[in-house]
Amino acid sequence: MNAAPLSFRRFAAVLSGLALLLVAAVALSLAFGGGRLDLAAAWGDSMSPEHDILFYSRLPRVLLGLIVGFALSSGGVAFQSLLRNPMADPYILGVSGGAALGSVVAVSLGLAFTWVSSVAFVSALASLLLIYWIAQTKGRLPVYTLLLTGVIFNAFSFALIMFINSLVSFEQAHRIWYLMVGSLEAESYGKIAVTGGFVLAGFLLLFLHAGKMNLMALGDSSAQYLGLDVEKFRRHIFFAASLMIGATVSLSGLIGFVGLFIPHMVRLRLGSDHRLLLPASALFGAAFLVLADLAARTILSGSDYQTQIPVGVLTALIGGPFFVYLVKKPSSRGAW
Amino acid sequence: MTTVYALDNVSLSYEALPVLKDLGFAIREREFVGVLGPNGCGKTTLLNLLAGVLPPTAGKIRLYERELRDYSRREAARIVSVLPQETFIEFPFTALEVVLMGRAPYLGRFQWESPRDLEISREAMRLTDCLGFADRDIRLLSGGERERVLLARALAQEPKVLLLDEPTTHLDLQHQAEIYRLLKRLHAERDLTLVVVLHDLSFAATACGRLLLFAEGRLKADGGPEAVMRPETLREVFGTEVLSGVHPETGRPYFLPKLP
Numbered sequence: 136m137n138a139a140p141l142s143f144r145r146f147a148a149v150l151s152g153l154a155l156l157l158v159a160a161v162a163l164s165l166a167f168g169g170g171r172l173d174l175a176a177a178w179g180d181s182m183s184p185e186h187d188i189l190f191y192s193r194l195p196r197v198l199l200g201l202i203v204g205f206a207l208s209s210g211g212v213a214f215q216s217l218l219r220n221p222m223a224d225p226y227i228l229g230v231s232g233g234a235a236l237g238s239v240v241a242v243s244l245g246l247a248f249t250w251v252s253s254v255a256f257v258s259a260l261a262s263l264l265l266i267y268w269i270a271q272t273k274g275r276l277p278v279y280t281l282l283l284t285g286v287i288f289n290a291f292s293f294a295l296i297m298f299i300n301s302l303v304s305f306e307q308a309h310r311i312w313y314l315m316v317g318s319l320e321a322e323s324y325g326k327i328a329v330t331g332g333f334v335l336a337g338f339l340l341l342f343l344h345a346g347k348m349n350l351m352a353l354g355d356s357s358a359q360y361l362g363l364d365v366e367k368f369r370r371h372i373f374f375a376a377s378l379m380i381g382a383t384v385s386l387s388g389l390i391g392f393v394g395l396f397i398p399h400m401v402r403l404r405l406g407s408d409h410r411l412l413l414p415a416s417a418l419f420g421a422a423f424l425v426l427a428d429l430a431a432r433t434i435l436s437g438s439d440y441q442t443q444i445p446v447g448v449l450t451a452l453i454g455g456p457f458f459v460y461l462v463k464k465p466s467s468r469g470a471w
Numbered sequence: 472m473t474t475v476y477a478l479d480n481v482s483l484s485y486e487a488l489p490v491l492k493d494l495g496f497a498i499r500e501r502e503f504v505g506v507l508g509p510n511g512c513g514k515t516t517l518l519n520l521l522a523g524v525l526p527p528t529a530g531k532i533r534l535y536e537r538e539l540r541d542y543s544r545r546e547a548a549r550i551v552s553v554l555p556q557e558t559f560i561e562f563p564f565t566a567l568e569v570v571l572m573g574r575a576p577y578l579g580r581f582q583w584e585s586p587r588d589l590e591i592s593r594e595a596m597r598l599t600d601c602l603g604f605a606d607r608d609i610r611l612l613s614g615g616e617r618e619r620v621l622l623a624r625a626l627a628q629e630p631k632v633l634l635l636d637e638p639t640t641h642l643d644l645q646h647q648a649e650i651y652r653l654l655k656r657l658h659a660e661r662d663l664t665l666v667v668v669l670h671d672l673s674f675a676a677t678a679c680g681r682l683l684l685f686a687e688g689r690l691k692a693d694g695g696p697e698a699v700m701r702p703e704t705l706r707e708v709f710g711t712e713v714l715s716g717v718h719p720e721t722g723r724p725y726f727l728p729k730l731p
Binding site: 142349353364 | 548560
């Protein structure tokens, strides 16, 4: 921890460091994969097979990983400050489940991707409001009620998704399966641009509120005593977070727990000032997911299986035990 | 003297349940007002009304001649600060970061704390004797330490009015005494109007120039300690016999619940 308050120098230094880490992660993920790729050759010769692999397989995948990691981590930070609870995560709270349900409905109706994203955004927002409303009792938001509501909401959404899945064509069912496991399979640049636009808009809105997230993290009434219009703040955060979560889920499906453990790790190292925590988590989360996807692509590729693990499987395998650690660690004192 | 608060027929209900009824009183600049009354009589609600975070269901509250509901939250937070009763902070902020948040009502959207904001915050921490743990994790401080940090945060807002909700409830005797001394000093040295919700009748009689005694959402008595703290009034309001006497050293009255 740092006795001096956040200075611009520290802000700039930390974020440039993380940006460099992100660049390194991207370079690494472009160079490695099913096999080592000669980036110079791929760049120089547009007729080479390397060129096709780089630009039609790896680059879109890395870009998507970057955007999704960025969105999930900053979305996690926003949820945690809003709900005043370091355990909050869009996946655990069921908001991602709601967005997935919206996407699945839109996919099965055969809508174009921009519409799928928009439907996912609306259903993320609706799920968030619904979960918030269900979990709230007498003006309070008890954390166990909130987590339980998320679990039930997820189960309900998944049941509906499976129901829809049994009605649709084989091709659509395949798409739905990818949404459920969470994957960064190569997508068209057009779709990536749409998602990136949604995420950037949501992030800018969140970043405008980063200083206010500090006040909100102290609790509703303290935030009001310190001059925050809590209701207005909440509406903006709900909107921005849903925008980001809806857009990423509609393209990459359910990649869980990233919003939980990335902000936690960043907080341990950099403290809780959201003006730094928010952008730092976004960059670190982006680098993390790019590398996690590299691992997911390569772990089994040299083996007899000759296959790739969806990255959502990998993050859940890391995130599940991490959640248990958060619950059991002594310093949580049962107070969260 | 300037009138800070003027309440006119103020009532507040939660879901049709009346909490405060027909309040009409004024608070003038530099008064040190104690708010007394049994649990659940609406004392904390009164502080939230005065802070402007709860609008009254009926009646008008004016702060410095202007209706409180016409102030933006930020404007109000530059005039009135609150030491809340219970605060759980779940995030690893340092004590200094928490105090610096007292400067939030003065900061623009992209403005960061200036050296002056830092100096004001450190001065507030010096005053409440918590500068020594400025860089400690707020979650790991004891109740008394945390209370002093939160008081420093309220002072960093540079308020004209300080509202305190049972500032000594979680403190041991030594820290209670420190908070009392500090409040008296703040009142003497600064242009502060203090409104303190209290359970400690003896302190109220010693420190507060004026007491508001509440029962069941109504103002039962308003005046100096001698006028308000009559044995029969206290017995009626608190529903128990109260022993009182005069302290041999200070010459001020003290109060104890009568035990069988």
